[in-house]
Amino acid sequence: MNRVLITRKIPENGINMLSEYFDVDVNEEDRNLTYSEIIERVKGCFGIVSMVSDNIDKNIIDSAADLKIIANYGVGFNNIDITYASSKGIFVTNTPDVLTQSTAELGWSLIMSVSRRITEADSFVRNGEFNGFAPTLMLGKELYGKRLGVIGMGRIGSTIARMARYGFNMDIVYYNRSKNRYENLVDARKTSLNNLLESSDVIVVTCSLNDDSKYLIDYDEFKLMKKDAVFVNISRGAVVNTKALVQFAKENKMFRCGLDVYEDEPNIDKELLKLPSCVLLPHIGSATYSARGKMAKIVANNVISVYKGARPDNLLNEEVLWRAKK
Ligand code: DGY
Secondary structure (H helix, E strand, O other): OOEEEEOOOOOHHHHHHHHOOOEEEEOOOOOOOOHHHHHHHHOOEEEEEEEOOOOEOHHHHHHOOOOOEEEEEOOOOOOEOHHHHHHOOOEEEOOOOOOHHHHHHHHHHHHHHHHOOHHHHHHHHHOOOOOOOOOOOOOOOOOOOOEEEEEOOOHHHHHHHHHHHHHHOOEEEEEOOOOOOOHHHHOEEEOOHHHHHHHOOEEEEOOOOOOOOOOOEOHHHHHHOOOOOEEEEOOOHHHEOHHHHHHHHHHOOOOEEEEOOOOEOOEOOHHHHOOOOEEEOOOOOOOOHHHHHHHHHHHHHHHHHHHOOOOOOOEOOOHHHHHHHO
């Protein structure tokens, strides 16, 4: 029986679907597999269900001579050397759409937590510091009618924009390579990155990580922001220079931010951990029962499709089909 490696336990529905066709090797431990463990366990596998935290590079691909599909459990795929996978005729897929709403809602959870200082307020109460209503206690920022700047107006960015427009009557600007076809529905305007940074009250980063977006937000970009801006990153850590963020936050006491992603996960910059003005989450953008269950079904379906000789959904490297046709 062909073997499939699942590098971290996913919801049962996906494992059960795969078990009907494959000998499934699931990492049952509550930790990510190390790089060398993946190399060892992927040997002889037909497919791998990888996590967005797994670095699926040339070495890993080369260690699996029979590999036919890398089904990434997530929408981002910067963790995979797709060019190399394609050169080997290996299909690469991801799980878009089903996690859009959940991830957008997480983006909003961060925007609201940061604006109203929810985590600081929670610690304040637990530490026994609450001694009654006070007119100037934990003042935050009202969002209604303010300007939201969306960096990366794809599926998740557009959903956040829709919630901003219809929930908070916000004025929306966005920075994106191409014009968003739904911009009229939310009265959003495409603008330059500098204009977005200078004029927005809330800035949310949802773009994917690639050579162009690495350190897109560095110290010079932070310096353009309003001193009391709310800054949220739910895309990939390396879109933002963490050292620059920390420096800017230290210099501007009114600046607040919320992060779900980090440059070198799971390691987090020590200085960042010390900033009470920063809400830090453990990469849980798509972490709802609904999204994670649907993602499990998609990865399983994609591996099974390739096994049956069919085109998998959400194919990221169309060029493997051209190779196959030769
Ligand atoms: C993804 O799917 O790429 C997200 O980062 C998960 O939260």
